[in-house]
Amino acid sequence: MVRIVGYDKIKIEEPIKERKKSTLTQTQKLFHFLQRSVASKGYLEAITWSFTDAKYNDHFKGQNDELKIVNPISSELGVLRNSIFSNLIIYMSKNIDRGFKDLSIFEIGPTFFGKQPGEQNIVVCGLAAGKKSRLSWLEKERNVDVFDIKKDVLQTLVEAGYDSEKFFIDDETPDYYHPGKSGRLFLNKGRENVAAYFGEIHPNIIKQIDMKTESLVGFEIFLDNLKLPKKSLKDQKTKYSVSDYQKSERDFAFIVDKKINVQDLVNVISNVDKNLISNIKVFDVYEGDNIPENQKSIAISVTIQSQEKTLKDADLDQINKSIIETVENKTGAKIRS
Numbered sequence: 001m002v003r004i005v006g007y008d009k010i011k012i013e014e015p016i017k018e019r020k021k022s023t024l025t026q027t028q029k030l031f032h033f034l035q036r037s038v039a040s041k042g043y044l045e046a047i048t049w050s051f052t053d054a055k056y057n058d059h060f061k062g063q064n065d066e067l068k069i070v071n072p073i074s075s076e077l078g079v080l081r082n083s084i085f086s087n088l089i090i091y092m093s094k095n096i097d098r099g100f101k102d103l104s105i106f107e108i109g110p111t112f113f114g115k116q117p118g119e120q121n122i123v124v125c126g127l128a129a130g131k132k133s134r135l136s137w138l139e140k141e142r143n144v145d146v147f148d149i150k151k152d153v154l155q156t157l158v159e160a161g162y163d164s165e166k167f168f169i170d171d172e173t174p175d176y177y178h179p180g181k182s183g184r185l186f187l188n189k190g191r192e193n194v195a196a197y198f199g200e201i202h203p204n205i206i207k208q209i210d211m212k213t214e215s216l217v218g219f220e221i222f223l224d225n226l227k228l229p230k231k232s233l234k235d236q237k238t239k240y241s242v243s244d245y246q247k248s249e250r251d252f253a254f255i256v257d258k259k260i261n262v263q264d265l266v267n268v269i270s271n272v273d274k275n276l277i278s279n280i281k282v283f284d285v286y287e288g289d290n291i292p293e294n295q296k297s298i299a300i301s302v303t304i305q306s307q308e309k310t311l312k313d314a315d316l317d318q319i320n321k322s323i324i325e326t327v328e329n330k331t332g333a334k335i336r337s
Contacts, residue, residue, distance in 0.1 A: 026228050027223075027228065030160060030223065030226065031223060034108065034221065034223070035108050035124075037155075037160065038108075038126060038156055039106070043105060043106040043126055043128075044103070044104065044105050045105070045106060045107065045108075046088060046091055046106065046107045047107065048087040048088075048090075048107060049087070050081060050110060050112070051072065051073070051074075051077035051078070051079065051080060051081065052077060052079060052080075052087050053077065053078070053079075053086065053090065054066065054068075054078055056209065057082055057083070057086040059086070059176055059208070059209075060082060060083035060085045060086050060174075062082065062083075062174050062175065064113050065114075066079055066082075067082070067112055067114075067115060080112040081111055082111060082112060082113065083123075083125070083176075083220070084109065084111060084123055084220070085125060085127065085176065085218060085220075087107065088106075088107060088125060088218075089201075089209060089211070091105065092105060092127055093209065093211050096211065096212055096213055101129070101130045101131070101134070102129070102130030102131055102132075102134055102144075103128070103130060104126065104127070104128040104129075105127055106124065106125060106127070107124075107125055108123070108124045108125075108223075109123070110122055110123075121222055121223070121224050122222075122223040123220050123221065123222055123223065124156075124219075124220070124221040124223065125218070125219070125221075126152065126218060126219045127216065127217075128144045128217050128218070129211075129214075129216050129217075130144060130213055130214060130215065131143055131144065131214060131215070143215035144215050144217050145181070145215065146178075146181045146182060146199050146200055148217065149217040149219050150183060150198050152198075152219065153196050154167070154185075157185075157187075157196070157221070157226075160229070161229035162195075162229065165267060166187065166188045167185060167186065167187065168185070168188060169183050169185050169186075170183065170184050172184050173197050173199060174197065176201060176202050176205060177197065177200065177201065177202060178199055178201070178202050178203065181199050181200040182197065182199020182200060184196075184197055185197070185198070187226070187227065193222070193225035194222060195221065195222060195225055195226060196219060196220060196222065197219065197220045198217075198218070198219035199217065199219075200217050201216045201218055241307065243305050243306065245305060245308075245309060245310045245311070246310050246311075247278065247305035248303075248305070248311060249302065249303050250301070250304060250320055250323075251299065251300070251301050252323065252324070252327075253297055253298070253299045253335070253336035254298050254300070254327055254331075254334065254335060255291065255292070255295050255296070255297050255333060255336050256296060256298060256331055256332070256333040257294060257295055257296075257332065258294055260332075260333070262282050262285065262298055264331065265298055265327065265333070266280050266282065266300070268326060268330050268331060269300065269302060269323055269326070269327060271326075272319070272322050272323050275306070276304050276306055276311075276319055277303070277304060277319075278303045278304070278305045279303035280300060280302055280303070281300065281303075282298060282299070282300050282301075283299055283300070284297070284298070284299035285297070285298050285299075286299075297336055298333075302323065
């Protein structure tokens with residue numbers, strides 16, 4: 001019939017291109033964003049089974065029950081994983097034995113805490129081993145440590161749109177982390193749900209699995225415990241700006257109680273004047289001679305720079321005074337003479 005009438009008689013209609021609804025939900029977008037964010041920090045993505053070896057899983061299951069599989073595909077994959085660490089450590093060990101000493105890997109996927117449908121969590125889990133700057137003529141080599149992994153976790157969450165000034169971090173972590181070199185992170189001081197754990201893997205576990213590495217650190221970010229940001233990931237991007245005016249650096253040394261966290265001091269200083277204070281760096285923490293007991297000295301370098309003008313001596317003196325007064329009033333610290 002079409003051939004008789006003629007194809008040229010058929011009306012041409014353009015397909016509808018308007019998309020009324022996004023293909024991915026906000027949770028799915030966050031999933032893929034965290035995947036890219038961790039990968040951008042030098043981690044290689046691993047894709048493993050949701051099953052694992054019971055002898056590795058035992059180290060990381062915590063208070064959860066072992067979830068045995070009735071008909072496993074392999075005797076070494078006999079349980080559902082309670083933590084992605086169990087799988088990552090298996091493959092990290094294989095790579096280290098093959099000569100890859102300095103390696104960072106991660107996986108994003110489900111972990112299981114029960115047999116029923118829905119009794120699982122989506123977790124971003126990362127593992128890093130070895131040294132930084134191995135055999136470098138430019139920088140002194142050192143083991144990867146808790147501060148490296150903490151930086152990766154904080155930066156990933158900040159890039160996803162969460163406010164670092166509201167974060168609350170303490171040292172209550174599961175038994176598979178080193179008790180003195182690990183941390184627990186909440187998105188706010190209300191401590192509703194744990195957003196992440198990070199730190200060194202417990203030395204006893206490294207010894208028991210006979211992993212030949214100088215250092216092993218890891219993190220877990222719990223996707224289901226992250227409240228979705230109000231803004232979309234695209235809207236959160238800030239415009240990058242560079243000042244054309246001269247910057248000035250000022251060093252301060254404060255004597256504070258040992259219970260005061262360095263980050264608390266940094267937060268107080270950054271809020272003195274967000275328009276002028278462009279960077280804060282802690283370069284020394286000292287305890288000992290000439291410092292009272294139960295106190296410590298924290299030395300901080302503050303970069304001051306305006307976007308509108310070259311600051312005069314009077315301007316710098318004023319902000320220096322404000323920094324000292326604000327820190328003393330809010331933390332009880334004293335400027336070190």
